[in-house]
Amino acid sequence: MRALLPRWLAPLLRRRYTNRLFGRHAWLDHSLAHPPEARPSAAGPLVPLLMRAAQATPEQVLAQLQATAGGLSEAEAAERLRRVGPNEVAHDQPPTAGQRLWRAYNNPFNLLLTLLAAVSWLTDDSKATVVIGSMVVLSTVIRFVQEARSSRAAEALKALVSNTATVWRVPAGGAAPQSQERPIRELVPGDHLQLSAGDMIPADCRVLSARDLFVAQAAMTGESMPVEKFVSAQDPHAPPNPQPTEAAAGQGPLEQHNLLFMGTNVVSGSATAVVLATGNQSYFGTVAAHMNAGEGTVTAFQSGVNSVSWLLIRFALVMVPIVLLVNGFTKGHWGEAFLFAMSVAVGLTPEMLPMIVTTTLAKGAVMLSRKQVIVKRLDAIQNFGAMNVLCTDKTGTLTQDRIVLERHTDVFGQASDEVLKFAYLNSHYQTGLKNLLDRAVLEHVEMATELRLAQDYRKVDEIPFDFVRRRMSVVVAEQDHHHELICKGALEEMLAICTQVRTQGPEGQTDQPLDGEVLARVHEVAAQLNREGLRVVAVAMKELPLDQTVFGVADESALTLIGYVAFLDPPKDSTAPALQALADSGVAVKVLTGDNELVTARVCAQVGLPVQTVVRGPELDALDDTALAACVEQHQLFAKLTPLHKERIVRALRRNGHVVGFMGDGINDAPALRAADIGISVDSAVDIAKEAADIILLEKSLMVLQEGVLEGRRTFCNLLKYLRMTASSNFGNVFSVLVASAFLPFLPMLPLQLLVQNLLYDFSQTAIPFDRVDDELVQKPLRWNPDGIGRFMVYFGPLSSVFDIATFALMWWVFGANSEARQTLFQSGWFVVGLLTQTLIVHLLRSPRLPFVQSRPAPLLLGMTAGVAALGVFLVQGPWAGYFRLQALPPAYFGWLLLILLGYGLLTTAVKRWYAGRFGWQ
Numbered sequence: 001m002r003a004l005l006p007r008w009l010a011p012l013l014r015r016r017y018t019n020r021l022f023g024r025h026a027w028l029d030h031s032l033a034h035p036p037e038a039r040p041s042a043a044g045p046l047v048p049l050l051m052r053a054a055q056a057t058p059e060q061v062l063a064q065l066q067a068t069a070g071g072l073s074e075a076e077a078a079e080r081l082r083r084v085g086p087n088e089v090a091h092d093q094p095p096t097a098g099q100r101l102w103r104a105y106n107n108p109f110n111l112l113l114t115l116l117a118a119v120s121w122l123t124d125d126s127k128a129t130v131v132i133g134s135m136v137v138l139s140t141v142i143r144f145v146q147e148a149r150s151s152r153a154a155e156a157l158k159a160l161v162s163n164t165a166t167v168w169r170v171p172a173g174g175a176a177p178q179s180q181e182r183p184i185r186e187l188v189p190g191d192h193l194q195l196s197a198g199d200m201i202p203a204d205c206r207v208l209s210a211r212d213l214f215v216a217q218a219a220m221t222g223e224s225m226p227v228e229k230f231v232s233a234q235d236p237h238a239p240p241n242p243q244p245t246e247a248a249a250g251q252g253p254l255e256q257h258n259l260l261f262m263g264t265n266v267v268s269g270s271a272t273a274v275v276l277a278t279g280n281q282s283y284f285g286t287v288a289a290h291m292n293a294g295e296g297t298v299t300a301f302q303s304g305v306n307s308v309s310w311l312l313i314r315f316a317l318v319m320v321p322i323v324l325l326v327n328g329f330t331k332g333h334w335g336e337a338f339l340f341a342m343s344v345a346v347g348l349t350p351e352m353l354p355m356i357v358t359t360t361l362a363k364g365a366v367m368l369s370r371k372q373v374i375v376k377r378l379d380a381i382q383n384f385g386a387m388n389v390l391c392t393d394k395t396g397t398l399t400q401d402r403i404v405l406e407r408h409t410d411v412f413g414q415a416s417d418e419v420l421k422f423a424y425l426n427s428h429y430q431t432g433l434k435n436l437l438d439r440a441v442l443e444h445v446e447m448a449t450e451l452r453l454a455q456d457y458r459k460v461d462e463i464p465f466d467f468v469r470r471r472m473s474v475v476v477a478e479q480d481h482h483h484e485l486i487c488k489g490a491l492e493e494m495l496a497i498c499t500q501v502r503t504q505g506p507e508g509q510t511d512q513p514l515d516g517e518v519l520a521r522v523h524e525v526a527a528q529l530n531r532e533g534l535r536v537v538a539v540a541m542k543e544l545p546l547d548q549t550v551f552g553v554a555d556e557s558a559l560t561l562i563g564y565v566a567f568l569d570p571p572k573d574s575t576a577p578a579l580q581a582l583a584d585s586g587v588a589v590k591v592l593t594g595d596n597e598l599v600t601a602r603v604c605a606q607v608g609l610p611v612q613t614v615v616r617g618p619e620l621d622a623l624d625d626t627a628l629a630a631c632v633e634q635h636q637l638f639a640k641l642t643p644l645h646k647e648r649i650v651r652a653l654r655r656n657g658h659v660v661g662f663m664g665d666g667i668n669d670a671p672a673l674r675a676a677d678i679g680i681s682v683d684s685a686v687d688i689a690k691e692a693a694d695i696i697l698l699e700k701s702l703m704v705l706q707e708g709v710l711e712g713r714r715t716f717c718n719l720l721k722y723l724r725m726t727a728s729s730n731f732g733n734v735f736s737v738l739v740a741s742a743f744l745p746f747l748p749m750l751p752l753q754l755l756v757q758n759l760l761y762d763f764s765q766t767a768i769p770f771d772r773v774d775d776e777l778v779q780k781p782l783r784w785n786p787d788g789i790g791r792f793m794v795y796f797g798p799l800s801s802v803f804d805i806a807t808f809a810l811m812w813w814v815f816g817a818n819s820e821a822r823q824t825l826f827q828s829g830w831f832v833v834g835l836l837t838q839t840l841i842v843h844l845l846r847s848p849r850l851p852f853v854q855s856r857p858a859p860l861l862l863g864m865t866a867g868v869a870a871l872g873v874f875l876v877q878g879p880w881a882g883y884f885r886l887q888a889l890p891p892a893y894f895g896w897l898l899l900i901l902l903g904y905g906l907l908t909t910a911v912k913r914w915y916a917g918r919f920g921w922q
Helices: 007-014 047-055 058-064 074-084 097-105 108-122 126-158 244-251 283-288 300-331 334-348 353-370 380-386 417-429 436-442 446-451 491-495 516-531 575-584 597-606 617-621 625-634 643-655 667-675 687-692 702-743 751-770 786-814 820-844 859-877 891-919
Strands: 164-170 178-183 192-196 204-216 227-229 265-277 373-375 389-392 404-410 457-463 471-478 482-489 498-505 508-513 534-544 559-568 588-592 614-616 637-639 660-663 678-682 695-697
Touching: 047 058, 047 204, 047 265, 058 204, 058 265, 074 164, 097 126, 108 126, 108 334, 126 334, 126 353, 126 751, 192 204, 204 457, 300 334, 300 353, 300 702, 300 786, 334 702, 334 751, 353 373, 353 380, 353 702, 353 751, 373 380, 373 702, 380 678, 380 702, 389 643, 404 417, 404 436, 404 498, 404 516, 417 436, 417 446, 417 457, 417 471, 417 482, 417 534, 417 559, 436 559, 482 491, 482 559, 491 516, 491 534, 491 559, 516 534, 516 559, 516 597, 534 597, 575 588, 575 702, 588 643, 597 614, 597 637, 614 617, 617 637, 617 643, 625 643, 643 660, 643 667, 660 667, 667 678, 667 687, 678 687, 695 702, 702 751, 702 786, 702 820, 751 820, 751 859, 786 820, 786 891, 820 859, 820 891
Parallel strands: 389 588, 389 660, 498 559, 588 637, 614 637, 660 678, 678 695
Antiparallel strands: 164 178, 164 192, 192 265, 204 227, 204 265, 373 695, 404 559, 457 471, 471 482, 482 534, 498 508, 534 559
């Protein structure tokens, strides 16, 4: 089916859309939008509605939607929400309880155990059938319960990260329309939206007004470049078309220049739009509702789990036939040998792996939430723990994100109220993305009174900010005498469009040419402000005639530079300790910012981040991939970057073998967030940044991030514990079985006994996800290393075999269990030793430290292992022994048992210390 999909749909099936957009299934009642005869068919959902809206005037569209120019009233919106349902797309139908139960059961290990249970049943081995079936049920039920809990926890965590839209609503009583932030799920057809740079398009919309509106719609069309949107369906810059209506109608909805689609995002500019369709009846929703999302890309975490699983499966495929052949030839009972080989296969199967993975990740996500870290995708926890390079912005991360307007000066550094006046007009009248700098300017509320905004100024137009020009302009009419274009932005970009500077002399203000001498002085003044840690924004203007009505980027030329507004954003007190903590944890921090290099270098010096050389964005353009690979390793600070520069740096670091995290909250950070191994954003970020991130911080702080990294590593450590214990224990048991099978005249343990032993051992390991983790184990990044697990298995597996063989000798020569008549005593003795050494190994290998003394297990793990050990002894000594073909052991046996366990603990501890010194523990 996927081969038949249009090319533009493939990104949709791979894209990780935010869960606030996609949730329950909700079909739109089109009676709100158009008459029944015009409803779209199942083959072309929404197409007639979209095409009619594109070709109609804004007034006609509002009439079709039964909406007013001021938006819907609260009562109308509530009624429509009741009728159409929440604005959520059923990207994946929520699984039923039966489907979730099947998914909990459906893994290679359970399928193998089921096959073995079926064979046992066919061979009339009812006891083995019951035990193997119990193992399958235990694994399935625990995983089913844990996944249900993790799903509920995940939904609760996602609810903490909300996406909203700016909606115009008419309050009760007929008051003037007001803009308000509303959850995206509450949008309905007819709602009026205010859109600006960084916003996700939350529904299918028709543009009502637009100013330099560029939308990234690669997810829908595959177009790599942003597309400009207008009020009309035709591009006004395109050559005239003699039949525009017919041409537009023949192009289809995606080609219309005045339609916006759910899932796309605003790159720059601003607009108002009216919602046409929501939820499953949006253009995206109608496609997604009829198709499966596909399997998606295998993550590093999934790949690591799969590699370890196949390592154990390959080991079983080799060892089980050997066990069968050895027992068949030495005992002559091939049927019995076959059942025993099957039991060994069960013992080699890590049937608890899926459950352990689910439980560990779910618990990790909940623990991270307590540290103000929300995990959007559970698999991201592994990358969180493996991250060894963190790329981050400066503003709000290293600094307090509390920007204040420190100075307003003319071009030569003298205080100037005129600069503040023009900066205030620019920030007040712009409708695009108001950043922290604008808010700092607008805090000077006295300017509104001094300027008499309502009486003397009228907004005419604006040219919104974008990350190429790095400036924005507004056009105002001053008492209708003339138009003033007021522009503010980054110094270099502003100087490129200025031809004059305004100075204050004894005779008043004068404008003089921006020649070489003046330019050098301008640079020196700005550099001095930067060296003081101030961020400099230049302000310029020019007068335009009243009869000019259309304005664009071309008008940003021949401006007069008025001066600068300089902002202070002091470093956070917690930044220096957080950077040191990250460094101690093996995470290198690199600062990637679009800000001035002098300001950034000053901030870095204040927080203790070593900076020898600053690399600027234009310098990166001259580097090929090879040179860039060396550059990103040698430098920590990159300034004056565009969004594509940030993305390129992240990709270069990944190619160098690093696990890269990127922390950002702006629209300019979205490409790098997607390119990183783990994207990190904050709850206050723009929608597109939160959409692209894997991890959301509820507090923008490196200290919170560092605590989250450590918690991610603890989660990963507990998963590695299970894999190591299982691999080494399985290897040792099979080696012992081979030795015993070669020399004993009877089976060393009956299939039923071996199965019961494995069942008890598996049950004890269900507490591993809740275990404590030693501090030193989380001080360095953790990565999947299947070869290391294989080496661990080879070194530690045979240790248990040494004491298994000692047990064989003990039972054979000391207790006289050396004939088929006394094999039950032999098997009972090895059953107890095998189970107790397996539970003991949980504590011996959970930490490189001395168990119980230097590293204490969690109470739950200690209780589970102790309980299983006691139950194992009870099965042998108690009234149920006969059912399992066991017999009570003599009192003298338990003295020897203590010596065996003590010897096993001492030898394993000694080898563990040697192994950790030579290979490391991780």
